[in-house]
Amino acid sequence: xxxxVTINGEAVSRDVEPRTLLIHFIxxxxxxxxxxxxxxxxxxxxxxxxxxxxxxxxxxxxxxxxEGHEVRTVESLEVDGVLDPVQQGFHEKHxxxxxxxxxxxxxxxxxxxxxxxxxSDLEIRTAISGAICRCTGYKNIVAAVRWAAxxxxxxxxxx
Amino acid sequence: xxTPGPFEYERATSVxxxxxxxxxxxxxxxxxxxxxxxxxxxxxxxxxxxxxxxxNDLTELAYIREEGAEILIGAMTRHVDLxxxxxxxxxxxxxxxxxxxxxxxxxxxxxxxxxxxxxxDAAEDLSAVCSAVKANVVIxxxxxxxxxxxxxxxxxxxxxxxxxxxMLTEVRLPLRVGGVVVGSAHEKVERRAGDFAIAAASxxxxxxxxxxxxxxxxxxxxxPTTIEVTRAEDLLRGQVPSEDxxxxxxxxxxxxxxxxxxxRGPADYKRHLAGVLTxxxxxxxxxxxxxQEA
Numbered sequence: 001x002x003x004x005v006t007i008n009g010e011a012v013s014r015d016v017e018p019r020t021l022l023i024h025f026i027x028x029x030x031x032x033x034x035x036x037x038x039x040x041x042x043x044x045x046x047x048x049x050x051x052x053x054x055x056x057x058x059x060x061x062x063x064x065x066x067e068g069h070e071v072r073t074v075e076s077l078e079v080d081g082v083l084d085p086v087q088q089g090f091h092e093k094h095x096x097x098x099x100x101x102x103x104x105x106x107x108x109x110x111x112x113x114x115x116x117x118x119x120s121d122l123e124i125r126t127a128i129s130g131a132i133c134r135c136t137g138y139k140n141i142v143a144a145v146r147w148a149a150x151x152x153x154x155x156x157x158x159x
Numbered sequence: 160x161x162t163p164g165p166f167e168y169e170r171a172t173s174v175x176x177x178x179x180x181x182x183x184x185x186x187x188x189x190x191x192x193x194x195x196x197x198x199x200x201x202x203x204x205x206x207x208x209x210x211x212x213x214x215n216d217l218t219e220l221a222y223i224r225e226e227g228a229e230i231l232i233g234a235m236t237r238h239v240d241l242x243x244x245x246x247x248x249x250x251x252x253x254x255x256x257x258x259x260x261x262x263x264x265x266x267x268x269x270x271x272x273x274x275x276x277x278x279x280d281a282a283e284d285l286s287a288v289c290s291a292v293k294a295n296v297v298i299x300x301x302x303x304x305x306x307x308x309x310x311x312x313x314x315x316x317x318x319x320x321x322x323x324x325x326m327l328t329e330v331r332l333p334l335r336v337g338g339v340v341v342g343s344a345h346e347k348v349e350r351r352a353g354d355f356a357i358a359a360a361s362x363x364x365x366x367x368x369x370x371x372x373x374x375x376x377x378x379x380x381x382x383p384t385t386i387e388v389t390r391a392e393d394l395l396r397g398q399v400p401s402e403d404x405x406x407x408x409x410x411x412x413x414x415x416x417x418x419x420x421x422x423r424g425p426a427d428y429k430r431h432l433a434g435v436l437t438x439x440x441x442x443x444x445x446x447x448x449x450x451q452e453a
Binding site (some may be wrong): 001007017018020021024040041042043045048054055056057060061062064065085108125126129130 | 161162163164165166167168171191195198199201202211213215233262263264265266268269350353
């Protein structure tokens with residue numbers, strides 16, 4: 001079936017089997033491999049993308065189900081060489097080590113800050129509770145999201 | 160790589176259209192809502208539908224509202240909306256208790272109440288919640304609607320009374336009037352945050368003055384389906400709430416559940432949990448009914 005998904009503002013169209021999962025559609029067709037394919041069971045959160053602004057696990061959504069919706073991936077965060085505050089926060093606070101969980105963490109954190117610009121540490125921990133980090137641990141990730149909350153991009157209002 | 164087996168996909172544009180498709184396609188068609196139970200089952204080949212009918216566009220099935228003497232919840236209402244509903248929290252805080260421990264916030268953005276109930280997984284929390292608050296569900300088919308109590312809804316593991324060509328459209332929570340106050344609570348023990356329960360207990364108490372007018376107790380993960388502890392409900396009716404009474408109700412819950420040993424724990428541990436969690440849920444339900452606890 002022909003499926004058209006709007007990914008980072010661009011309509012991506014492809015003839016796929018109905019069973020194609022969103023994660024594979026994103027990685028295969030436009031080649032956006034920033035979204036990581038992790039546990040495949042909706043537990044780990046590495047594959048989180050935003051669907052109409054809300055974080056969702058792209059391993060457990062059919063690509064066909066997202067037609068007509070806006071999908072946003074980690075590639076959309078950096079614009080013209082300027083990192084999103086959550087990316088900058090991860091850099092400042094050393095919130096990644098192997099980096100496998102990072103795209104999901106970043107998108108989950110972006111969605112949190114879009115909804116709640118000044119979250120408490122508990123709210124940050126709750127928001128990322130569907131994302132698993134196996135090396136850095138969560139302390140620095142929480143600090144990174146806090147850094148992003150305290151340093152919202154002033155030059156990125158247009159993004 | 161985990162991918163579901165092949166199937167045909169279509170999007171429903173109306174409830175009647177979805178039912179017509181179910182009718183036309185027969186028993187090999189399934190409704191997909193949030194998909195966070197069905198797609199994992201399909202990846203494991205535990206479910207192999209030949210047709211999926213996507214009802215995510217049916218926003219007319221996403222609502223929580225008070226009407227007459229009931230709270231009505233549309234089948235497409237997502238976990239996040241159940242969690243955040245002030246109306247539900249005011250009347251039945253058991254929903255918020257449960258939603259805080261169902262999966263994680265990202266999964267809760269997708270999963271729905273209709274999907275949870277129709278999945279009929281005995282370890283799932285909302286079925287116990289709906290049993291405890293004596294919910295009824297509306298099942299619609301070509302010939303119209305029928306209303307079924309939670310007690311009649313699940314007929315076995317992963318099996319409901321929803322027939323071919325039918326779909327669940329609404330969950331109805333009766334509100335009792337005439338001086339009766341209600342309290343409710345959900346207690347769960349899980350191996351790690353967001354996991355299915357090792358055991359969980361939902362309880363609701365309706366108090367008329369200082370007497371228990373009615374009680375509901377539903378247990379998750381300790382039987383082939385959600386367990387309604389009717390013998391403990393019978394014990395509670397007509398009594399004055401007390402710690403001794405709740406301990407006795409917990410003992411009955413532990414006796415009447417049917418846990419099996421698995422990776423989440425041995426049967427005697429689950430039986431013990433069923434008793435303790437029933438007691439705790441009743442205690443909190445009573446405190447809430449009496450406004451001693453939020």
